[in-house]
Amino acid sequence: MAVPLSYSWRNLVTRRLTTTLTAGGMALVVFVFTATLMLAEGLRQTLVSTGSPGNVIVLRKGSETEVQSGLERVQASAMTARAEIAPGGDGRPLAARESVVLIGLTKKSTGKTSNVVIRGVEPASLALRGQVRLVSGRAPQPGTPEIMVGKAVAKGFAGAEIGQSLRFGKREWPIVGVFDAGSTGFSSEIWGDADQLMPAFGRNAYSIVVAGLREPGLFDAFKEAVEADPRLQAEVWRETRYYEKQSDMMRKFLTVLGVSLTLIFSLGAMIGAMITMYASVAGRVAEIGTLRALGFTRGAVLLAFLAESTLLGLIGGLAGVGLAAGLSFLTFSTTNFQTFSELAFRFTLAPWIVALSLAFSLFMGVVGGFLPALRASRLGIVEALREA
Numbered sequence: 599m600a601v602p603l604s605y606s607w608r609n610l611v612t613r614r615l616t617t618t619l620t621a622g623g624m625a626l627v628v629f630v631f632t633a634t635l636m637l638a639e640g641l642r643q644t645l646v647s648t649g650s651p652g653n654v655i656v657l658r659k660g661s662e663t664e665v666q667s668g669l670e671r672v673q674a675s676a677m678t679a680r681a682e683i684a685p686g687g688d689g690r691p692l693a694a695r696e697s698v699v700l701i702g703l704t705k706k707s708t709g710k711t712s713n714v715v716i717r718g719v720e721p722a723s724l725a726l727r728g729q730v731r732l733v734s735g736r737a738p739q740p741g742t743p744e745i746m747v748g749k750a751v752a753k754g755f756a757g758a759e760i761g762q763s764l765r766f767g768k769r770e771w772p773i774v775g776v777f778d779a780g781s782t783g784f785s786s787e788i789w790g791d792a793d794q795l796m797p798a799f800g801r802n803a804y805s806i807v808v809a810g811l812r813e814p815g816l817f818d819a820f821k822e823a824v825e826a827d828p829r830l831q832a833e834v835w836r837e838t839r840y841y842e843k844q845s846d847m848m849r850k851f852l853t854v855l856g857v858s859l860t861l862i863f864s865l866g867a868m869i870g871a872m873i874t875m876y877a878s879v880a881g882r883v884a885e886i887g888t889l890r891a892l893g894f895t896r897g898a899v900l901l902a903f904l905a906e907s908t909l910l911g912l913i914g915g916l917a918g919v920g921l922a923a924g925l926s927f928l929t930f931s932t933t934n935f936q937t938f939s940e941l942a943f944r945f946t947l948a949p950w951i952v953a954l955s956l957a958f959s960l961f962m963g964v965v966g967g968f969l970p971a972l973r974a975s976r977l978g979i980v981e982a983l984r985e986a
Contacts, residue, residue: 655837669806698715724737742794
């Protein structure tokens with residue numbers, strides 16, 4: 599015969615103060631655990647959504663990032679002439695040669711300098727990036743030093759609004775537009791004409807070539823043809839996979855750091871739960887003796903007290919996840935370890951994070967309550983009534 603679950607719940611409600619304090623400790627641990635996973639997932643989704651499934655990106659062989667890559671003009675032009683590339687609205691190949699460099703701008707929030715990506719683009723760049731849309735002003739005119747800035751740049755950096763000018767590359771660059779690229783890395787960039795930006799930074803080579811394929815299935819053919827040509831010295835990635843790869847190192851670092859901290863904090867939370875349950879057992883010796891006298895087995899008593907500690911963990915888990923969920927409404931920025939540039943993103947609460955966090959809180963409840971529950975189940979009827 600099993601002890602009703604309502605018995606365990608009633609005991610938690612009766613001991614409101616100890617329940618609140620113990621569940622609160624577990625909630626803080628779950629909050630740290632959940633927030634760390636949300637941070638890593640938000641970073642991953644921001645970078646993955648930066649790429650488009652139908653696009654390919656070509657870098658110099660051996661380059662890890664766009665900033666490190668360099669493709670000579672002849673090489674880049676040869677790549678954009680491939681038959682696998684889809685035609686654009688103007689009938690020309692839907693491909694763009696782009697140049698990527700970093701400049702330092704002053705953050706409004708701290709007054710300190712942080713790196714920002716400057717992307718030299720061509721007319722096809724906007725067509726290839728459907729997530730980019732102009733929200734104010736206009737797009738830069740080709741062949742001019744005009745630039746447009748991402749929404750995150752305009753919001754977070756000094757002197758980066760429409761009508762103002764940024765000075766870099768020994769010249770002034772008037773800002774004529776602000777664009778929004780949603781929750782992608784492009785929102786943290788500045789765009790201008792590639793042929794204007796390259797000479798300003800003393801560069802004669804493009805960084806990458808981005809192209810839209812006629813069909814996604816042509817990726818292997820395009821990749822094989824480009825990488826097999828010894829004149830090009832290039833490697834090809836699906837754009838989504840390239841940006842996902844950019845998040846790997848930082849995501850793993852954050853996950854390991856967060857899990858390590860959580861394990862340390864969880865020891866304290868589980869010890870707190872154990873102390874609470876031991877105190878509960880000590881104060882309810884008469885109840886335990888009565889339960890045993892009524893015919894409840896040792897196993898039933900063990901499960902009743904284990905259910906109580908598990909409910910305690912669940913309460914803490916729900917509270918911790920609820921607190922962490924509030925982070926998803928805020929926008930944060932960090933340094934992309936791969937490019938060392940500023941990247942704005944949101945904490946992302948995915949369903950798998952909720953499930954994992956609640957499972958972790960239940961685990962803390964079970965581990966913290968097991969020994970006290972075992973102690974309660976081992977009390978004999980006569981012994982329990984005598985102690986009472």
